[in-house]
Amino acid sequence: MNCIGFPPSIDDNCHTLILGSMPGVTSLAQQQYYAHPQNRFWPLMAQLLEEAAVPLDYNQRLQMLLRHHIALWDSIDSCERDGSLDSAIKNEQGNDFTALLANYPHIKTICFNGGKSAEAFKRYNKALLARTDITFHAMPSTSPANARWRMEMLAAKWGEVIRP
Incomplete structure (x- = not known):
């Protein structure tokens, strides 16, 4: 299946960028980041940002x-993949982070949600990794496929970087 990613959710005030690899089947079908009900991304963000609850409306989640x-x-703009597993991604094309960072110069922290995100970013953005004004953080995936990381473990690790 040919997969095309989403545009970034970003504005001029953003200082942190969280990157996935490529949305899974459920997310692509719903055209929403982290739409799979078992993905822990949105509950984790609500907890770390000290929000009362995860907004039910997707646009409110992005606004949060x-x-x-x-x-x-996402690190990947397009790819071929059967199913949702990162290990099934083939023929990937990276997103243009040189342009994104030029347009949004306040980004100083980049977090990779899982190993494939970090791997793809590093493959296509070697020059950006040399920048000293941006910190890069490889984080454990919030995907349900990463079951060995319980929610409290994710919160502890992600909480080192993501704060209210």
Whole structure:
């Protein structure tokens, strides 16, 4: 199946960028980041940002991140993949982070939601990794496929970087 990613959720105030790899089947079908009900991304963000609850409305979820100056995108723009597993991704094309960072110069922290996100970013953005004004953080995936990381473990690790 040919997969095309989403545009970034970002504004001029964002200082942190969270990158997934490529949306899974459920997310692509719903055209929403982290739409699979078992993905822990949205509950984790609500907890770390000290929100009362995860907003039910998708646009409110994006606004929750933007209120805290957090942008959302993916390392991969397009690929071929059967199913949702990152290990099934083939023929990937990276997103243009040189242009994104030129347009949004306040981004100073980039978090990779899982190993494939970090791997793809590093493959296509070697020059950006040399920048000293941006910190890069490889984080454990919030995907249900990463079952060995319980929610409290995710919160402890992600909480080192994501704060209200």
